[in-house]
Amino acid sequence: MSEPILEVSGLTACYGMISALKGIGFYVNDNEIVGIVGPNGAGKTTLLESIAGSMHIKEGQINFLGHQIERWPVLKRRQLGLMLVPQEGNIFPLMSVKKNLEVSVILSNRAKKEELIDRVYKLFPVLWEKRRQIANTLSGGQQKMLAVGIGIASNAKVMLIDEPSIGLAPKLVTKLFETLKKIKEDTRTTIVLSEQNIKVLNIADRLFGLEAGEIRFDEKTENLSRDVVKDLYLGSIS
């Protein structure tokens, strides 16, 4: 069993008087896919943003690759390999697909520029076909692929992906999830994704159940009953 590469303890975060995370403990091992499941308002986005650094936390520790990072700014966390793919707004809308990927590489490993961008095109051939197209003219699904592609081009060690299935047709969800699995296998990237789509059970090694700002369970996916998880945490989305 490998050591956690990302570990969160006693994490508390608030929006004014609203307590969104109430002392969360959470960890991810190297080269795992971990799903965070929970109903609307559970705190999934707040947790991912707290780890990435875009949400101010009240209390708690975040350890990433042996560094205590909870007071680090977003960019410094990103340079160490921690990257948030938010639900929206991760792409440069007025740049071409190619330029989006090139800019992302600059923030990480320039020496591996061609290799990293090729990797994205291999995983998402449609981005190669559309490489000259301006990003905000892509379809919603293609923009989501580009957002994940930016994470890969940035050479992220851990990608935190917030509800990637939202707004995608069922077939595209299946395809995107298969690609996430391939990313894990081919590039050894660790993936944390928040989801309300039942298909997360097909790709996650482990699931955390989050409800009202608290962790309700942490289980290997194979030990979880599909129906219980579906009823409690995944609503009726199929």
Ligand SMILES: Nc1ncnc2c1ncn2[C@@H]1O[C@H](COP(=O)(O)OP(=O)(O)OP(=O)(O)O)[C@@H](O)[C@H]1O
């Ligand atoms: N900007 C904000 N101002 C005030 N309260 C907020 C804000 N953002 C989130 N909250 C509250 O914090 C709690 C957690 O919200 P969060 O967005 O993290 O949940 P979530 O699990 O991502 O939900 P969803 O599945 O709808 O995306 C909710 O009670 C929500 O109403």
Ligand SMILES: [Mg+2]
């Ligand atoms: Mg959310």
